[in-house]
Amino acid sequence: MLLVLQSCTTSVVVDGTVPTPLVSVIPARMGVYYSDEFRRFKHEEVFRDSGGWRIDLGNQNLRFFQNLTASLFAGVQEVHQPPLTTEEMRNLDGVFIPSIEKYGFLTPSISGLKFYSASIEYRVAMYDKVGTKIGDWNIVGYGKSEGGLFSSDEAINEATALAIRDGGARIAIELIDQPAVQNWLRSKHELIEPSAGPPGAAESIETPETPETPETREENVGVAPDA
């Protein structure tokens, strides 16, 4: 019986490209904490029609966020679970913590559509130098992929990789525009100003150049900090 059940489970280890974002750098040196759950995130689900699925997206997710944060912030250092000591925070301006709230996927037999689709809800939290929360935001990434009858695992892989990519795109473009992040950057700059902080940083904060399409403007409402 165990053998039968195992043979009906499709295992997918998500793999995909890891593009480097072309975005304005947030002028801050951040500690980034990836929990073990984030690093090794797996999703298991059993459908009556299509059997069991075991989807391992931890490694692709981690690689993606390591690359994303390295491009998004002026400096990045992986840290252990907060709180961090004053000494550990000495060269950091804050801490960035991404986590996965939900992952889900649909096959054509469930949705009735021609595509496999996946969605990931991320939660991104940011803390300042003394551990006060700057804000946290929920961002949902979507992906979908055409799939053949005998390539459902490839289609789920592609849909999931696209969902990670979509979530990453939202973070890369929209995080810098969040009012809480803007306020934090402004206050950080004011603290640094008397002791000759980096002059270029202030200019880029006060004149953010991130374009706001009608779609992203609408979505910004949905990612307002709830803290």
Place this chain on the structure above:
Amino acid sequence: MRNLFVAVILSSLLSGCVSSRIEQSRDSSTGIESHEAIVLLGRASYNDKQTEESFTECIADVLGEGDNPIRLIGQSQFRDDLYPWFEPRTAPTSANELGRLFTEPGVQERIASVNVRYLAWIDGDTVTIDSGGSMSCTISTFGGGCFGMSYWEEDASYEAAIWDLKTMTSTGQISADANGTSYLAGLIIPVPILARPGNAACKGLANQLRAFIVGES
């Protein structure tokens, strides 16, 4: 056995009728230098529609062959190089947004480095609009076979919106519509008579796109 082989070969050669229509509207003049390239991007939206990747690949194949092949940049490579600005939910929806996009750090330089002159957004899909008939197949220890007939009608409707990245304007649109009915007749062996409206739309759109880009039409 030989007859069966001939029947299989013949069946693969049978194809159904497809009617197609190509229309074009031009907003400004075009032309392309040999070192310049175009990018074909399939539109993806988060509902039940999405331009099939196989369709954009088909157009790329047609444009890249022949006496005057056009230099193409693959859509995956382009999307990776310009990440996160050409993702399904972040890509510009009109040429008017290009000016603002080009102010983003590195975007204009990255596009210039690969000499992309035109961006062609491919939008549309192929859907089955009607089907009917019936066919049953049986197999037993004494042999087997299929009897009956079924049909399905497909409609392929696509549009290409062409943007000039040098002038940051829309240069025009080309639409391709094709319709055809395929049949599957069960005469001991199943004999398919396939209409391929998606393929007809691809070739029609690609040839018109080539003429449009080089400025022949």
